[in-house]
Amino acid sequence: MAVRVQLESFDLNHILYEMKKNNALVGAAVSFIGFVRDLPGNHQSEHLISLYLEHYPGMTEKSLLEIENKAREKWHLEDVFIVHRVGELKLYDPIVGLIVLSAHRKDAFEACAFMMDYIKTEVPFWKKESTKEGSRWVEAKESDNEMKFRWNS
Amino acid sequence: MKVKILYFAKIKELVGLDNEIIDLPASVLTLEELKNYLILRGAPWSEIFLSNSATRCALNQNLMHSNFNIEAGSEIAFFPPITGG
Numbered sequence: 427m428a429v430r431v432q433l434e435s436f437d438l439n440h441i442l443y444e445m446k447k448n449n450a451l452v453g454a455a456v457s458f459i460g461f462v463r464d465l466p467g468n469h470q471s472e473h474l475i476s477l478y479l480e481h482y483p484g485m486t487e488k489s490l491l492e493i494e495n496k497a498r499e500k501w502h503l504e505d506v507f508i509v510h511r512v513g514e515l516k517l518y519d520p521i522v523g524l525i526v527l528s529a530h531r532k533d534a535f536e537a538c539a540f541m542m543d544y545i546k547t548e549v550p551f552w553k554k555e556s557t558k559e560g561s562r563w564v565e566a567k568e569s570d571n572e573m574k575f576r577w578n579s
Numbered sequence: 580m581k582v583k584i585l586y587f588a589k590i591k592e593l594v595g596l597d598n599e600i601i602d603l604p605a606s607v608l609t610l611e612e613l614k615n616y617l618i619l620r621g622a623p624w625s626e627i628f629l630s631n632s633a634t635r636c637a638l639n640q641n642l643m644h645s646n647f648n649i650e651a652g653s654e655i656a657f658f659p660p661i662t663g664g
Contacts, residue, residue: 482587488640
């Protein structure tokens with residue numbers, strides 16, 4: 427069980443095999459990586475140059491641990507790892523990584539999706555995009571909230 | 580009573596501060612009263628709490644969804660909707 431908020435990149439495969447190697451009860455591993463992607467559209471000026479991620483130190487780590495605990499109440503999980511980067515990121519960089527280890531795939535798949543939906547809407551991170559035209563804060567999407575609400579039913 | 584107010588992201592840029600300690604008058608006891616107190620300062624607070632109703636709030640690092648009572652020494656944060664992940 428670990429939660430990391432860091433400036434540096436990460437190698438999720440390496441972390442996954444380190445977590446798994448001494449746990450004989452793990453039958454399934456699901457991992458997710460979110461990457462910095464370009465803006466939709468074809469205008470040259472609308473290409474993303476960089477992405478800045480701000481966060482609320484203290485609350486960020488606390489919120490990530492709470493989300494892990496919520497997932498552990500709903501599913502049988504062997505281990506969880508969450509990493510989220512902050513600061514200046516470039517196109518193609520990984521932003522967020524998640525690993526879920528469990529005995530069976532259903533728990534791992536569902537818990538991974540659940541935690542990502544909560545990370546998108548309840549952990550205090552904010553993205554600011556920079557293009558040739560300047561920089562602007564990313565607007566929250568209602569679809570992200572809807573993704574979270576599906577777990578309430 | 581004194582409270583610590585934190586601002587993040589776009590709201591931090593509008594206010595021009597990342598935090599401030601405010602000694603509240605005795606009449607300010609809840610989040611709603613705090614917002615009204617800040618709105619009376621004029622822009623940018625009026626804009627943050629009136630024009631932009633999407634402003635989110637955390638009390639002592641817990642995301643809040645409704646009004647609450649303020650205690651001395653509280654850490655109250657204002658920020659836009661979350662866009663991480």
